Amino acid sequence: MKIEFSAEDEAFRAEVKAFLQEKLTPDMRAEARKTTTVFADKALAMRWQLILVEKGWAVPTWPVEHGGTGWSITKKYIFNEELAKAGAPGLIPLGLRMLAPVLFKYGTQAQKEYYLPRMLSGEHYWCQGYSEPGSGSDLSSLKTSAVKDGDDYIINGTKIWTTHAQFADHIFCLVRTDPTVRPQKGISFILVPMNLPGIKVEPIITMAADHEVNQVFFDDVRVPQGNRVGPENEGWTLAKYLLEYERGGGAASAGIKVSLAELESIATKERDGGTALIEDAHFRGRLSDLEIRTEGLEFAELVTLSKLSRGESPGAGSSLAKNTSVEINQALTTLKMEAIHYYALPHANLISLNGHDEPWVGPDYAETVTARYLNARASSIFGGAKEVQKNIIAKTVLGL
Numbered sequence: 391m392k393i394e395f396s397a398e399d400e401a402f403r404a405e406v407k408a409f410l411q412e413k414l415t416p417d418m419r420a421e422a423r424k425t426t427t428v429f430a431d432k433a434l435a436m437r438w439q440l441i442l443v444e445k446g447w448a449v450p451t452w453p454v455e456h457g458g459t460g461w462s463i464t465k466k467y468i469f470n471e472e473l474a475k476a477g478a479p480g481l482i483p484l485g486l487r488m489l490a491p492v493l494f495k496y497g498t499q500a501q502k503e504y505y506l507p508r509m510l511s512g513e514h515y516w517c518q519g520y521s522e523p524g525s526g527s528d529l530s531s532l533k534t535s536a537v538k539d540g541d542d543y544i545i546n547g548t549k550i551w552t553t554h555a556q557f558a559d560h561i562f563c564l565v566r567t568d569p570t571v572r573p574q575k576g577i578s579f580i581l582v583p584m585n586l587p588g589i590k591v592e593p594i595i596t597m598a599a600d601h602e603v604n605q606v607f608f609d610d611v612r613v614p615q616g617n618r619v620g621p622e623n624e625g626w627t628l629a630k631y632l633l634e635y636e637r638g639g640g641a642a643s644a645g646i647k648v649s650l651a652e653l654e655s656i657a658t659k660e661r662d663g664g665t666a667l668i669e670d671a672h673f674r675g676r677l678s679d680l681e682i683r684t685e686g687l688e689f690a691e692l693v694t695l696s697k698l699s700r701g702e703s704p705g706a707g708s709s710l711a712k713n714t715s716v717e718i719n720q721a722l723t724t725l726k727m728e729a730i731h732y733y734a735l736p737h738a739n740l741i742s743l744n745g746h747d748e749p750w751v752g753p754d755y756a757e758t759v760t761a762r763y764l765n766a767r768a769s770s771i772f773g774g775a776k777e778v779q780k781n782i783i784a785k786t787v788l789g790l
């Protein structure tokens with residue numbers, strides 16, 4: 391398939407490029423290039439978010455009345471592609487791309503008016519309280535309880551693997567509001583300020599030596615019932631709706647293409663014996679395989695983009711897109727590790743964690759490879775493990 395762009399679309403691309411040239415400063419690009427975690431650094435992401443908000447380009451997929459751009463699918467595609475090519479930091483999706491669609495569909499007018507502008511301005515920074523120790527894939531078994539007391543709920547329990555909870559001032563949580571019915575029927579979706587008495591956040595350091603995830607404890611935390619989104623005990627419907635956006639609402643292929651180009655460039659510099667790696671038939675075969683799969687992913691993402699533009703949710707195809715992008719990214723980061731040979735051994739994050747501050751010893755292109763390789767292992771777990779996505783695909787897409 392060949393994609394052709396109209397003169398109007400090409401003019402739009404030129405406008406995006408000019409904007410990025412002016413606003414995405416070299417220091418922001420350099421910092422974004424050093425990102426090794428799933429999400430960009432909070433300060434960097436928020437700085438970039440505010441620049442995009444000022445331009446009106448922060449949330450292209452939102453309804454226009456709430457700040458969306460109303461762009462065609464092609465323009466959204468071009469925008470994503472140019473952001474990735476320019477090395478722009480990713481915006482943190484927890485509020486903008488995960489909670490926001492839930493509020494559009496299930497929130498009251500008052501909740502939309504209160505939360506959405508604050509999400510955009512950065513006044514509110516969100517994290518996701520779904521998983522618990524013992525309730526990950528089997529999420530509906532969650533135990534954190536919310537018991538009514540006057541106009542409030544009293545919340546007790548714990549959430550785990552909570553990304554960026556150390557930065558967040560709000561958490562959207564799944565809580566059990568009726569323990570007497572079947573698991574999926576007694577869950578509610580609630581919005582909780584993190585500064586309430588009784589909330590404690592403890593860090594978890596990953597094998598990549600990053601502090602990205604946490605455990606959050608709730609000890610008699612009092613939250614107004616008005617903070618619940620959707621009807622009581624029907625939070626499971628909202629939970630699943632949000633997960634469709636978490637798994638398939640993005641455009642991973644644009645970033646993967648940039649990373650593939652980096653790998654190709656590394657392979658022209660690194661040598662295997664006397665020849666450049668790029669001349670090695672086995673290596674080229676693996677690289678081509680990834681390029682072909684990325685093109686397939688890109689078209690699947692375009693289908694999702696067109697659904698979002700029609701006001702539909704990503705649907706179960708999001709599980710297919712998630713697994714495909716994860717498989718490509720894990721294979722790609724593995725191939726990069728192999729390409730840089732012994733430069734994969736020193737790992738800047740681990741070195742600094744152990745209190746050392748030696749400068750990086752290898753070429754620039756190798757500095758973040760190991761940390762990214764390690765971090766990418768988590769992608770087949772978060773947002774729903776790979777095997778669980780396969781079960782969804784089997785049931786919902788293939789009808790098995």
Ligand SMILES: Cc1cc2nc3c(=O)[nH]c(=O)nc-3n(C[C@H](O)[C@H](O)[C@H](O)COP(=O)(O)OP(=O)(O)OC[C@H]3O[C@@H](n4cnc5c(N)ncnc54)[C@H](O)[C@@H]3O)c2cc1C
Pocket residue numbers: 517518519520521522524525526527528550551552553554603768771772773774775776777778781
């Ligand atoms: C880096 C990272 C960030 C995360 N961020 C967040 C966050 O911000 N908020 C949040 O709420 N959660 C977050 N999570 C948690 C994530 O959603 C869970 O880890 C995930 O759902 C898997 O649950 P689990 O860890 O309990 O593993 P388990 O559910 O115990 O799974 C263990 C293994 O068993 C397999 N398995 C389980 N059930 C089945 C089945 N029915 N069929 C086949 N295989 C099965 C799984 O695929 C997996 O390989 C994060 C996780 C990671 C790693």
